[in-house]
C-alpha cells in the first residue's frame with residue numbers, strides 16, 4: 323500500500339511524526355499484512371529552519387521526498403500553486419491514499435488535488451468546527467472533510483459534528499465516506515516525546531525559569547494578529563500578567579511582523595522553539611495562555627491549566643471540563659482568567675483516546691485500501 327502524506331506547517335510535522343513512526347514500526351515488526359510505503363510531500367508553507375527543519379531532525383520524521391517550496395504568498399495564491407505542484411507528484415506516484423492533516427492551506431490543496439485525480443483522501447483531525455467561517459482554518463477543514471473518504475476524528479465532539487452534517491459511519495458504494503473516531507495523534511506525540519523532552523531539553527536554565535513559576539504564551543491566529551486593537555489588548559494583558567509572574571512567549575513569524583516588542587518589555591520574547599523545548603516549557607508552566615489549537619490540548623495532556631485568547635474553540639471538551647478558560651480578546655478578561663486559573667489543579671481523563679491513534683490510523687488505511695467500494699468506476 324502506498325501512502326502519500328502532505329504536510330507543510332509546524333503542527334502538521336508534529337502530527338505526521340506519530341503516523342510516520344507507526345508506519346515504520348509496523349514495517350519493522352512485520353505486523354502489517356500489507357507492506358506500507360510512505361512518500362512525503364512538504365509544501366513549504368512553513369519554511370524557516372525553526373518552523374520546519376528542526377521538527378524533522380528532533381522528531382525523526384523521514385526527509386520529505388518532495389519539497390515544493392511554496393510559501394509566503396496569499397491564501398489563494400499559495401493554495402493554487404500547491405494544487406498544481408501536488409497534482410504533478412500524485413500523477414507520478416499514484417498512491418493508494420493521500421493523507422492530509424488538520425486545517426491549513428496544505429490540507430486543502432492536498433485534498434483537492436487528490437480528489438480530482440480520484441485518489442482517496444484520509445483526513446486526520448476531521449470534524450473539528452469552530453463554527454466561525456471568518457477563520458481560514460474553518461474553511462479549509464470543511465472542504466477537506468467533504469473531499470475525504472476516511473474521516474479520522476480526534477474526539478467524540480468531532481465525530482458528532484460530522485454526524486450532524488450527515489457524514490456516514492459506514493463506507494458503501496453509495497456513501498464512499500466513513501467517519502472513524504481514532505483519538506488524537508497529538509496525544510500520542512505528547513506521551514512519546516514528553517519523556518524525551520524531560521531528558522533532552524535544557525531550555526529552563528538559560529531562561530532562568532523555575533517549575534510552576536512562569537506563564538507560557540503563544541499568539542499566532544490571524545483573528546488576533548490581523549486585528550491591531552485586539553492584538554494590542556492581548557499583549558497589554560500579557561505584559562500586565564508579567565508584572566506578577568514571568569511570561570515567556572516564543573514568537574511566531576506572523577506575530578513578530580505585527581508587534582513593536584519594546585512596547586511589552588515585561589514579556590520575555592524568544593524565537594520559535596523546537597518541539598522538545600516547547601514540551602519542556604509546557605510541562606513546567608503554571609498556566610498556558612494561547613490561541614493555538616495544538617497548545618490548548620498539550621496544556622491538558624501535561625496537566626497545566628489553559629487560558630485561550632479566542633472567542634470560541636474547537637476543543638470544547640476542555641472548556642466543559644473546566645481546564646481551559648475561554649477568555650476572548652479583552653485585556654481585563656485575560657488577566658482575570660489568568661488569576662482564576664493559576665491555582666487550578668486537575669487530573670486528565672481519556673478525552674483524546676489512549677495514545678494509540680497513529681497505529682489505528684495505519685491499520686484503517688491498510689484495511690480500507692482493500693475495500694472494493696473505493697474503486698472508482
Ligand code: UDP
Nearest residue numbers: 332333336572594595596597600614615616
Ligand atoms: N510549537 C513548537 N514550538 C513553538 C510553538 C509551538 O514546537 O515555538 C508546537 C506546539 O507544541 C504544538 C504545535 O507547535 O505542538 C502547535 O502549532 P501552532 O500553534 O503553530 O498551530 P495550531 O496548533 O494552532 O494549528
